[in-house]
Amino acid sequence: MVSRVIPVDPFDLVIFGGTGDLARRKILPGLYRRFIAGQMPEDARVIGAARSELDDEGYRKDVRDALKEFVSKRALSEENIAAFLSRLHYVSIDAKGEGGWKKLAQTMRDDDDVVRAFYFSVAPSLFGDLAERLHLHKIAGANSRIVVEKPFGRDLESAKALNATLAEHFDETQIYRIDHYLGKETVQNLMAVRFGNVLFEPLWNAQYVDHIQITVAETVGVGGRGGYYDKSGAMRDMVQNHLMQLLCLIAMEPPSRFEPDAVRDEKLKVIRALEPVEPGDIVRGQYEGKGKTPSYHDDVEDGESRTESFIAMKLHVSNWRWAGTPFYVRTGKRLKARQSEIAVVFKDAPHSIFGEAAGRHRNILTIRLQPNEGMTLGVTIKEPGPGGMRLVDVPLDMSFADALGPEGDEIPEAYERLVMDVVRGNQTLFMRGDEVEAAWAWTDPIIEGWTKRDERPFAYEPGTAGPEESAMLLHREDRRWREIKE
Structure with missing residues (x-):
């Protein structure tokens, strides 16, 4: 192709x-x-x-x-x-x-x-x-x-100062704040799937979606950039920008046109609709070395550091579309596998005609950002063969490398697409100044809260899915994190 x-x-x-x-x-x-x-x-x-x-x-x-x-x-x-x-x-x-x-x-x-x-x-x-x-x-x-x-500041005050500095010499239409996650093929396809198919958009709301999970897991530690990371942590380094942008694209209303300001106006509305996060809906962690694997404290050379290398949170978007539907986000270092995905978990059918023996089955739309970019829609079918109506979940899978033929592995990477957008003058996939400031306005009170509470992050072993406490964010409401697969 x-x-x-x-x-x-x-x-x-x-x-x-x-x-x-x-x-x-x-x-x-x-x-x-x-x-x-x-x-x-x-x-x-x-x-x-x-x-x-x-x-x-x-x-x-x-x-x-x-x-x-x-x-x-x-x-x-x-x-x-x-x-x-x-x-x-x-x-x-x-x-x-x-x-x-x-x-x-x-x-x-x-x-x-x-x-x-x-x-x-x-x-x-x-x-x-x-x-x-x-x-x-x-x-x-x-x-x-x-x-x-990035980083576009480390808090609201510094973000405003940075924006003001750039504005002294450049108009907002000339400033391209780059977030490479928005240049990924799958992220852009998320908008195409949502707004280009009548199949999904009518179901994309609290009436049909049980919850949404956003996971960005990394296998590497912070060694080599420990000085920077220990002043930032997972919240500033990943949630305030990358995960926030993914959440915006999942939760935003359809823009009137696929144009820079129309898209960014809708993303800004999502950030401003985010509720403050309760302390009980936040889990922070630090990897604790095992064997030859160093601990977080070794990597940053500070045995007393309370900076998180892992964070999981339950978020709520306060608007008509998403009222009552939780968004669960997590990201961390030295986890089980390198995996970035968004999972839209739809609700159970209102009534099962197959009885309790058929088990619980849900449709899940999974958007894989890395590795193996693509999308999978889980559907329920009858298991082939005799013996009655036995149900099984199967994936309708679209891996871009397979779907696009032998050249699929040469899909443009995020940076090359975004640099070309700069030359074209297309700001759709770049953050606007007010977006950045709104994200920090939501983030700052969360960081200030755990700093005042003097909380220590929970320890977790490298090669796991993070601290066990993060599982309770979902378990207490009869939900489960999707597995981080090796």
């Missing part, structure tokens, strides 16, 4: 932090894949900017190494690599000083038809310096766009 290529305008994309880990792992390999897909115009250019003292050839060598490490071998050819690298340039730059800025200004093309995009793949503390110097040296103008990575 050959995907339809949507052309983009000529562009100059500057990657601040162009030698960093994110650029090497995600941004540049993603751009290469878009290049070989024919989606980069002939005169598109990518300009790396960082402190390292490199010239164009040195940078191209570094990017060549990154491509060979992070791009599948069958997508690599010397001809394609050489052609892609010829689009790359490099400027050594001082984000807080004046070094390199004149050279960057001279490197940019003076052509109103060329989109200027600036990817801030750096610490948020540098956003203001970069924005100020882009304008001071007249590098950014009305046709320019900036991409900023």
